Amino acid sequence: MVTTKLSKIKDSNENPKSKAASQNSWQKVKIKGHVISDDFSGSLGGLIGLEVLNDYDPKIVKSSTKNRGNNKQDRIVKKTPIKKRKAENNVSDSDSETEGSSDDENIPGVKVQKPSKKAHAERHAQRMLKQREKREKRKEIRRQQKVDGKPTPTAANIKTPKDLKSKYTPNDDYPPDRFVLLRPPSAEDLEEDSEELDEVGEEKEANSDEEVPELVSLTTPAEENLVGWNGLGVPQPILRALAEQGFMSPTQIQTLTLPAAILGKKDILGAAETGSGKTLAFGIPLLAGIMELKQRSITSGIRKAPRVKGAQKTEPADEHHELTPPPEELDYVSGASDEDSDTGQQSGSKMGPLYALVLTPTRELAVQVKNHLVAAAKYTGIKVAAIFGGLAVAKQERVLRQCPEIVVATPGRLWELYTQGNQHLKKIEHVSFLVIDETDRMVEKGHFEELRSLLKVLNADEQRKQLRQNFVYSATLTLVHDLPEHMQKRNMGKRPKFVKQTVDQKIQGLIDELGISQPKIVDITSSQQTAQTLTESRLVCSIDEKDYYLYYFIQRHPGRTIVFCNSIDCVKRLATLFGLLDCNPLPLHANMIQKQRLKNLERFRDNPIGLLIATDVAARGLDIPNVEHVIHYQVPRTSENYVHRSGRTARANKHGITVMFMEPGEVKNYVKLYKTLERTEDLPLFPISERFLSAVKERVNLARDLDKEELKLRRTQSEIGWMKKHAEEMDMIIDGFNDESGSDMDEDAFVIERRRNRLHVETVRAQLCALLSQPIFPKGFSFRYPTSTGQLLPASEIAPTQANSAVETMKAAIEDMKQSKKMRNKRKHNS
Numbered sequence: 001m002v003t004t005k006l007s008k009i010k011d012s013n014e015n016p017k018s019k020a021a022s023q024n025s026w027q028k029v030k031i032k033g034h035v036i037s038d039d040f041s042g043s044l045g046g047l048i049g050l051e052v053l054n055d056y057d058p059k060i061v062k063s064s065t066k067n068r069g070n071n072k073q074d075r076i077v078k079k080t081p082i083k084k085r086k087a088e089n090n091v092s093d094s095d096s097e098t099e100g101s102s103d104d105e106n107i108p109g110v111k112v113q114k115p116s117k118k119a120h121a122e123r124h125a126q127r128m129l130k131q132r133e134k135r136e137k138r139k140e141i142r143r144q145q146k147v148d149g150k151p152t153p154t155a156a157n158i159k160t161p162k163d164l165k166s167k168y169t170p171n172d173d174y175p176p177d178r179f180v181l182l183r184p185p186s187a188e189d190l191e192e193d194s195e196e197l198d199e200v201g202e203e204k205e206a207n208s209d210e211e212v213p214e215l216v217s218l219t220t221p222a223e224e225n226l227v228g229w230n231g232l233g234v235p236q237p238i239l240r241a242l243a244e245q246g247f248m249s250p251t252q253i254q255t256l257t258l259p260a261a262i263l264g265k266k267d268i269l270g271a272a273e274t275g276s277g278k279t280l281a282f283g284i285p286l287l288a289g290i291m292e293l294k295q296r297s298i299t300s301g302i303r304k305a306p307r308v309k310g311a312q313k314t315e316p317a318d319e320h321h322e323l324t325p326p327p328e329e330l331d332y333v334s335g336a337s338d339e340d341s342d343t344g345q346q347s348g349s350k351m352g353p354l355y356a357l358v359l360t361p362t363r364e365l366a367v368q369v370k371n372h373l374v375a376a377a378k379y380t381g382i383k384v385a386a387i388f389g390g391l392a393v394a395k396q397e398r399v400l401r402q403c404p405e406i407v408v409a410t411p412g413r414l415w416e417l418y419t420q421g422n423q424h425l426k427k428i429e430h431v432s433f434l435v436i437d438e439t440d441r442m443v444e445k446g447h448f449e450e451l452r453s454l455l456k457v458l459n460a461d462e463q464r465k466q467l468r469q470n471f472v473y474s475a476t477l478t479l480v481h482d483l484p485e486h487m488q489k490r491n492m493g494k495r496p497k498f499v500k501q502t503v504d505q506k507i508q509g510l511i512d513e514l515g516i517s518q519p520k521i522v523d524i525t526s527s528q529q530t531a532q533t534l535t536e537s538r539l540v541c542s543i544d545e546k547d548y549y550l551y552y553f554i555q556r557h558p559g560r561t562i563v564f565c566n567s568i569d570c571v572k573r574l575a576t577l578f579g580l581l582d583c584n585p586l587p588l589h590a591n592m593i594q595k596q597r598l599k600n601l602e603r604f605r606d607n608p609i610g611l612l613i614a615t616d617v618a619a620r621g622l623d624i625p626n627v628e629h630v631i632h633y634q635v636p637r638t639s640e641n642y643v644h645r646s647g648r649t650a651r652a653n654k655h656g657i658t659v660m661f662m663e664p665g666e667v668k669n670y671v672k673l674y675k676t677l678e679r680t681e682d683l684p685l686f687p688i689s690e691r692f693l694s695a696v697k698e699r700v701n702l703a704r705d706l707d708k709e710e711l712k713l714r715r716t717q718s719e720i721g722w723m724k725k726h727a728e729e730m731d732m733i734i735d736g737f738n739d740e741s742g743s744d745m746d747e748d749a750f751v752i753e754r755r756r757n758r759l760h761v762e763t764v765r766a767q768l769c770a771l772l773s774q775p776i777f778p779k780g781f782s783f784r785y786p787t788s789t790g791q792l793l794p795a796s797e798i799a800p801t802q803a804n805s806a807v808e809t810m811k812a813a814i815e816d817m818k819q820s821k822k823m824r825n826k827r828k829h830n831s
């Protein structure tokens with residue numbers, strides 16, 4: 001049983017009468033069981049609610065009492081009764097800047113010495129004098145600022161509890177800087193001594209005998225918004241970096257998982273829609289955990305492991321890890337190589353542990369996750385590196401010699417380097433944090449065999465496995481499939497042989513496979529699986545017409561667009577065709593060299609009307625801002641692919657649209673997908689204005705023609721090249737092969753044919769060029785499409801600014817469909 005001041009807050013909130021009564025003194029109450037600190041300091045970082053503690057590490061409960069003497073920060077935000085403040089000031093007068101806490105009275109051994117009236121009057125006079133001087137000084141500063149221009153408040157100059165530490169108190173026991181900033185000071189405040197905060201209270205105290213008001217007016221609205229992160233345990237340096245990126249409050253998945261991950265040290269299995277901020281949901285706990293381990297000078301094991309029978313006690317790895325190469329073996333020269341940028345902030349020691357391993361299914365995603373972590377780690381000094389295939393092994397080994405504390409990797413390259421005996425990667429055996437992003441994809445059978453090998457290494461030691469904190473995330477973690485057809489057929493008898501896997505079974509399978517011990521499962525995916533802000537649609541056509549509709553869509557609705565195909569060949573063909581149509585397509589598939597893949601992504605990011613044509617290699621995780629459209633050129637093979645492809649748009653609460661192109665042969669796949677996603681209604685049809693299709697077809701047909709002719713020419717060219725090469729080798733001269741001029745001397749039919757081909761190509765290209773210079777849609781064109789009642793929807797129903805927006809067009813069409821359905825029902829009812 002512990003006495004706390006928790007009751008006062010509860011009382012004052014709930015009952016106005018008791019509020020008045022309790023304002024003058026804290027009510028001591030007895031609470032059975034665990035007590036949670038209600039303050040916003042201490043290792044709880046502003047925890048929490050009683051109910052959540054059941055899930056948390058017992059350390060937290062202990063620390064709530066341990067840190068009671070250090071509750072500095074709540075003074076900034078809470079109202080303190082003036083009489084109590086007076087007593088506190090008297091107590092702490094000798095270390096004048098330290099404001100007393102009401103809790104101090106409860107600390108055994110603290111004696112309150114009552115001063116004489118005279119001494120009090122003297123001190124009061126001194127204080128008043130000092131305040132007057134300060135006021136003058138402040139006025140002078142403000143005058144100066146008016147002349148020079150005011151400093152703008154930025155996240156960088158937000159005053160933190162740590163910043164205030166030296167000014168408020170010389171107490172060395174001030175809690176570590178893992179506290180949420182509750183009331184960041186304003187720019188003006190930055191110019192003044194934090195001592196003033198006390199004095200403002202004192203000044204008021206001198207003038208009136210009322211309560212000291214909350215010191216809230218010193219903040220800017222932007223900084224105040226950071227309060228959204230309160231109570232989640234996010235350390236201040238991370239918070240500062242988040243504020244800089246404009247992340248003023250957590251997303252839902254972050255709110256739900258961060259306390260359990262940071263404060264409870266729980267394993268997390270998280271499922272949330274695409275673009276909902278899952279990367280930081282695991283990124284922040286990684287960084288916070290590493291900061292904590294560094295503070296505690298421990299290199300491995302973020303949490304206490306339960307004792308395993310028969311297992312030997314694992315000694316924590318020491319600070320200078322034995323597997324870290326000695327400095328003389330390092331050939332890294334600071335600033336001399338481009339690997340600098342790959343490890344985020346690269347400075348200081350090359351000796352160091354590997355705290356965290358993040359595994360991703362694709363190389364692009366590894367780079368992106370690394371970048372997210374580097375941005376969030378800006379003020380922590382934690383180094384992050386990405387290791388993935390397609391780049392030179394030697395380069396990546398150099399990166400690893402700098403001992404990044406977090407390694408983000410694809411399983412293949414990681415395993416390759418590990419088995420080659422890389423010294424830094426050897427440390428994965430006792431890594432403190434493991435993240436498996438896009439987990440459902442990573443553990444799919446037949447993929448990422450290296451992951452299984454890695455898991456064997458990671459889980460080899462039971463004790464270490466228990467010490468490790470695991471994070472498992474995906475948008476489709478809890479998506480379960482119907483039984484395949486052949487199993488359904490075999491289930492026809494009385495007793496079904498096969499049963500559909502449940503969500504719980506799927507989760508349990510993951511827990512067993514990954515060796516997770518203390519999971520907290522958070523599933524906030526909606527029943528439709530895709531983002532709430534996504535508008536979904538489909539377009540039914542023949543295979544041949546798909547190119548027309550794609551060109552129509554791109555021309556009609558300019559905007560950043562990703563086109564997904566099921567095969568590399570399809571990507572290549574479309575990239576060539578749309579290149580000829582001057583759409584500047586950027587292909588992305590697994591057969592491209594890695595540098596080109598990354599370059600194309602960069603270009604796509606930079607172009608607001610960029611067109612990326614990709615296989616499913618780009619389906620998962622890629623966070624490209626403001627992708628407006630996702631086109632499924634072919635119906636995806638799995639529901640997961642549909643959800644992830646579609647999730648490249650409508651991210652972070654932005655709006656986006658997906659259009660699925662469907663030819664009759666793909667209906668079967670569509671139905672399967674529709675069932676798995678538990679849809680009850682067909683996807684609505686995307687509206688097309690037929691009157692422009694002939695112009696579209698003409699251009700696309702010419703481009704196809706040109707493509708064919710160019711291919712023919714390339715083939716003959718390469719044939720000639722081959723023959724020429726062999727003729728030269730044999731020292732032979734073959735008529736016409738050297739001729740590129742088209743002179744009359746050529747009688748050879750082969751040469752004449754070649755010249756004709758070239759001429760045809762040039763003619764078609766000129767025709768296409770002329771057509772492409774004309775717009776398909778006249779300037780100022782307002783979209784009118786046939787409604788479900790067969791009439792044209794008046795253009796006035798779509799705002800002119802939104803006339804080009806595919807989302808708005810689709811929304812208007814959906815609305816129209818609803819209206820006509822209503823009308824039909826009404827007519828039925830009347831008749």
Ligand SMILES: Nc1ncnc2c1ncn2[C@@H]1O[C@H](COP(=O)(O)OP(=O)(O)OP(=O)(O)O)[C@@H](O)[C@H]1O
Binds near residue numbers: 247254275277280647
């Ligand atoms: N607290 C926040 N406030 C505002 N934006 C945020 C916040 N956290 C993350 N974001 C932004 O939201 C976007 C999506 O985040 P992220 O890539 O982590 O999504 P995700 O859930 O992992 O998506 P996917 O399932 O597609 O991988 C990113 O641009 C990220 O910077």
